[in-house]
Amino acid sequence: MRRALFGAGTPREAANVRFAFLVIIPAADMIAFVILAASDAETAALIVAVTCEAD
Structure with missing residues (x-):
């Protein structure tokens, strides 16, 4: 995920x-x-959206 978001795969x-x-x-x-x-x-x-449906 770090590589996808920041273009960097290591902490440095x-x-x-x-x-x-x-x-x-x-x-x-x-x-x-x-x-x-x-x-x-x-x-x-990075955008994550979560929805809920009421029963």
């Missing part, structure tokens, strides 16, 4: 990331997790 390569943000967006029937990261060369985002 991941240390080159300039900044990273984690945003959690709650709603009545959904929650979303957003991770944004940027290095000198690239910017990456």
Whole structure:
């Protein structure tokens, strides 16, 4: 996952990331997790949304 998100597969390569943000967006029937990261060369985002259905 680290390689897909940051383009870096080792902790030393991941240390080159300039900044990273984690945003959690709650709603009545959904929650979303957003991770944004940027290095000198690239910017990456990972978004995961989970919904619930009431029975």
